[in-house]
Amino acid sequence: xxxxxxxxxxxxxxxxxxxxxxxxxxxxxxxxxxxxxxxxxxxxxxxxxxxxxxxxxxxxxxxxxxxxxxxxxxxxxxxxxxxxxxxxxxxxxxxxxxxxxxxxxxxxxxxxxxxxxxxxxxxxxxxxxxxxxxxxxxxxxxxxxxxxxxxxxxxxxxxxxxxxxxxxxxxxxxxxxxxxxxxxxxxxxxxxxxxxxxxxxxxxxxxxxxxxxxxxxxxxxxxxxxxxxxxxxxxxxxxxxxxxxxxxxxxxxxxxxxxxxxxxxxxxxxxxxxxxxxxxxxxxxxxxxxxxxxxxxxxxxxxxxxxxxxxxxxxxxxxxxxxxxxxxxxxxxxxxxxxxxxxxxxxxxxxxxxxxxxxxxx
DNA sequence: GTCTCGGTGGACATGGTTCC
DNA sequence: GGAACCATGTCCACCGAGAC
Numbered sequence: 001x002x003x004x005x006x007x008x009x010x011x012x013x014x015x016x017x018x019x020x021x022x023x024x025x026x027x028x029x030x031x032x033x034x035x036x037x038x039x040x041x042x043x044x045x046x047x048x049x050x051x052x053x054x055x056x057x058x059x060x061x062x063x064x065x066x067x068x069x070x071x072x073x074x075x076x077x078x079x080x081x082x083x084x085x086x087x088x089x090x091x092x093x094x095x096x097x098x099x100x101x102x103x104x105x106x107x108x109x110x111x112x113x114x115x116x117x118x119x120x121x122x123x124x125x126x127x128x129x130x131x132x133x134x135x136x137x138x139x140x141x142x143x144x145x146x147x148x149x150x151x152x153x154x155x156x157x158x159x160x161x162x163x164x165x166x167x168x169x170x171x172x173x174x175x176x177x178x179x180x181x182x183x184x185x186x187x188x189x190x191x192x193x194x195x196x197x198x199x200x201x202x203x204x205x206x207x208x209x210x211x212x213x214x215x216x217x218x219x220x221x222x223x224x225x226x227x228x229x230x231x232x233x234x235x236x237x238x239x240x241x242x243x244x245x246x247x248x249x250x251x252x253x254x255x256x257x258x259x260x261x262x263x264x265x266x267x268x269x270x271x272x273x274x275x276x277x278x279x280x281x282x283x284x285x286x287x288x289x290x291x292x293x294x295x296x297x298x299x300x301x302x303x304x305x306x307x308x309x310x311x312x313x314x315x316x317x318x319x320x321x322x323x324x325x326x327x328x329x330x331x332x333x334x335x336x337x338x339x340x341x342x343x344x345x346x347x348x349x350x351x352x353x354x355x356x357x358x359x360x361x362x
Numbered sequence: 363g364t365c366t367c368g369g370t371g372g373a374c375a376t377g378g379t380t381c382c
Numbered sequence: 383g384g385a386a387c388c389a390t391g392t393c394c395a396c397c398g399a400g401a402c
Contacts, residue, residue, distance in 0.1 A: 069393095191390060255389095256390075258391090332369090
């Protein structure tokens with residue numbers, strides 16, 4: 001357990017219902033409440049750090065903070081240099097040596113994985129034993145057994161293993177390796193709705209000149225001033241619905257952006273516009289941690305009729321984007337730098353300050 | 363002409379939630 | 383309990399530009 005784990009009280013025992021869905025909304029809410037109990041004050045200036053401490057992770061293949069797809073970030077490829085720059089910048093921001101950054105981020109996932117491990121240990125003895133009972137005594141392989149991996153382990157460590165470990169020890173080791181690697185696949189679930197939850201948790205802890213109501217994953221028609229959809233029409237949900245007196249902000253939170261998701265932005269907005277019921281403006285905001293210049297540029301420049309599609313395009317920290325592209329000469333990177341400079345791509349801090357009613361930098 | 367590299371986007375895997 | 387849907391990252395193929 002790292003120092004930060006101890007500081008944040010990770011020894012709390014997870015309730016059964018939370019452990020049953022370690023990555024579900026209930027357990028996320030429980031873990032977030034625990035994190036913020038001891039995480040210190042939340043301000044617009046440090047909000048991005050809380051998001052990174054909770055959600056950002058280390059790419060296992062590069063051992064660097066993740067800022068782009070793993071296959072593009074392998075040593076020798078262009079995003080490896082950018083990942084190094086990002087890792088270096090973040091380590092400095094957190095006042096850490098680069099090797100220690102891993103201990104200070106990814107808190108939510110690491111805690112959820114602990115709860116998942118609890119479930120696996122306690123849950124296997126019941127259903128697992130029942131399922132295997134008809135095949136008992138017939139030499140069926142155990143889950144996680146991997147003869148090829150076992151052979152690699154034996155071959156690599158042959159000179160250091162005397163005597164050679166028993167087969168069941170090697171099998172136990174391969175099972176642990178498989179479990180460790182498969183956990184990474186579960187991260188997607190946490191980064192998805194977890195990003196919305198973390199933003200909401202931060203908003204709950206800030207003060208606003210005009211009181212702010214925050215709703216996550218709310219049906220559009222449950223926000224004030226929007227019609228119900230037609231009976232045969234699917235209910236439209238909003239990642240984050242914010243209400244300040246009569247002003248409504250519909251925010252879409254995407255940790256990263258893909259082309260297919262870009263298409264959704266326009267169709268979502270068209271639905272919001274069509275179902276708007278009171279003839280008043282609403283804000284449409286994109287909050288992201290995307291680093292790809294082309295995707296950020298597209299989000300900044302996308303238009304509907306005669307206006308930008310998004311009222312604000314918000315990046316967790318545009319300074320990190322500048323660091324990543326500091327040596328890039330491409331048209332896309334130049335466009336993104338220009339969008340940061342002219343205020344089209346704003347920081348999470350800036351957006352929170354706008355919501356607080358202090359539109360100047362704070 | 364061939365190779366390498368960066369950019370792009372479709373297909374897919376995984377797991378949570380909702381609905382029936 | 384299962385199907386459908388939604389979220390994400392990864393895998394993979396393709397394309398175009400530039401170097402040789």
